[in-house]
Amino acid sequence: MNGDIEVAAQAAIELTAVVRRFGEVTALQALSVTVSPGEVVALLGHNGAGKTTTVRLVAGLLAPDEGTVRVRGLDPAVDGPAVRRRLGVLPAASVVDDRLTGAANLRFAADVFQVPTEGLNARIARALEAFDLAERGDDRVTGYSTGMRQRLALARVLLPDPEILLLDEPTSALDPVAARQVRRSLTALATERDRTIVLCTHDLAEAEQLADRVIVLEHGHVVADGSPAALAARHGVGGLRLEVAIDHLEVARRHLGALATGEVETEPGGRLQATGVARDMVPQLVQRLGLDGVAVYELRRLEPTLEDVYLAIHDRARPPTPAPSPSRETPSRETPSREASSRNIGSIAEPDAEGQR
C-alpha cells in the first residue's frame, strides 16, 4: 500500500543535470526536467536541440554521461524492461515492419509488451478500427500510405495501454481529419485516463492545443518552461488591431509604429495591424491617439500565439553569430527581423502542411 502511494507521488519522468555527448558534440547540457504524472508536456526545439536524445535517454536507449534519469523512480539503465513496459514511444523512425501485415504488427507489439492474451484479437481489431485501418489490417504494410503507417504506428504504441507516452511528431504524416482524431484521442487519454504525455513537435498550434506545459530546448538545455499562457505572458508581446477614420490613418500609423517593435501593416478600410505591441503600451497609444483627435472605431489586442512566443524565445536564445566577414552583410543580432528569424527555423516556423489545416 505504501509502495503504491510512493509510486503515485513520484515524478513520471525526472532528468537531473543530464549531460550527453556524442563525440565532441554535447547534445544535452545539464538538462533538468521533471514531468508530473498526468501532465501533457510539449517539448519544442529546432532540429538538433536535444529532443530525440532526451526521449532515447528516458527509454534507456542511451545512457547519460552525467546526471540521472528516472521514470517513476526507476533508472532506465538498470530497470530498462520495467521502464519500457510503462512507456509508449513513437519515435521519428518507423516502429512498424513493412513486411508484416497491420494486424501482425499489432500482435507482435502485444506479445513483446505481454498484453493479456484473453480478448487480444478483439483488442487488436478495436485498435485497427480506432485508427481506421480495419479493412486493411490483413494487408502487408508495404502497400500502406504514409498516413496509414503513422496511424498503425500510433495504434501499436497505444495497444499495450502505456502509462507514459513519448510521441515524436504524432500527427506529422496525417491528413487533417486523422490528425484531429489523434489529438482527440490524446486529449481523452490525458483527461480521462490520466496518462502522461510528452509530445515532441514542430506543430506549435498542436502543442498549444494539447499541452498543459511547454518546454523549449535550445542547444541541449531548457530555455523556457511553463504553461502556454505563462510563457505568453513572460515572453510574448502580442499584437494590436486598430480601425480608425480613413483620414486619420497616417497619424495612427505613425503612433503605432513608434510603439510597436514588429511590423505595422495597413489593411483596406482604415485598418492597421501591428505585431510586437506589449500590453502596457496600449494605454499610451490610446492617449496619443486621443491627443491628436484620431477617431478610433475599434481597438483589439491580439494575444500572442505559441509561435510568437517560440520565435521570441528562439531569437533570444540563439548563440552569438560569428563576426561577419567584411564582404558579407548579415542582419543585426540585436534587431533580428521576423524574416530572418523565420529562415533560421524554417521547419518550425512553416506550419505543418497537414497539422495546420
Next chain:
Amino acid sequence: MNRRGVVAVVRRDLSIAMGSKAVVLPAVIVPVVLLVLLPGIVGIAASLVDAASIGDLEVLLDALPASAVAGMSPDPALLAAELVVVYLLAPMVLLVPVMFAAVIAADGMAGETERGTLEGLLLTPLTDREIVTAKLLAAWVPATVVGLVGGGLYAVVANLTVGTQVGRLVLPTAEFSMMVLWAGPTFAAASLAAVSLVSVRVKTTQEAFQLGGVVVLPVIALLVSQAAGALLLSVWLLLIAGVVALLIAVGLLAVGARSLSRTRMGERLG
C-alpha cells in the same frame, strides 16, 4: 525471461525471412544442388565411370581405416561412387546450415537497421539478452532444420543411387550422423554468432552478407582437407570440432556482448 516476447521476435523474423526471396532461394537451391543433385549424379554416373579414375581417390582411400574399406565394393567404379558420396560430398551437409545461418543472421540486426525498425525493437521491454537470444534462435532454428532435412535427403539419394548398386545402405555412417546431428548445428551456432557481431556493426544486409561470407571458409577447409587425404572427419574429430565451434560461439557472444547492448545499438541509431 519474457518467453512470449522472445517467441514473438523469432516468429516475426522467421515470417520475414520466409517471405524474402534473398533468403528462401539460397535456402532451397543450395541444399538441392549440393545434397540432392550432386549425390544423384555421382550415383547415376557410377556405371559410366572409367575404372582408372579410382587412382585420383587413392590418397583418400589410404587415409580410411581398413575396416571401412573392407566393406566396400570391389568394383572400382562402385568403390569410387561410394567414396565420393560417403566421404567426399557428405561433408557438404556441414556447409548448408553454416551458409543458411549466415544468411539469416546477416539479415538479423543489419536488416532491422536497413528497414528502420531497430529503434522499435529496442523500445520494447525485452532485455538485451532476450533480443540477442531471439535473434540467434531465429537464425539457428531454421539453419538446423535445413541442415537436418538436407542431411536426410542426402542419405536417401545416396542410398537410392549408390546403395542400390552396392546392395546395402551406404549412409548413414556414424561419421555422417555426427555431422548432421552435432557438427552441423554447432558450426551453425558459431557461424551466426560471428555474423551477428558483423551484422550489428554494418548498416546494410548486403555488407553483412559480404563480411559474413568468410564463415564458410573453415568448413570448406575441412572438406578440402578430407578430399586431399590430409584429414579424416572421424567421429571423435567431429565431436571435438563441434565443441570447439560451440566454445567459439559462446566466446564471440561474450566478447561481443558490449556491441550487442541496447545502449551501444542506441548510439548507432540515426
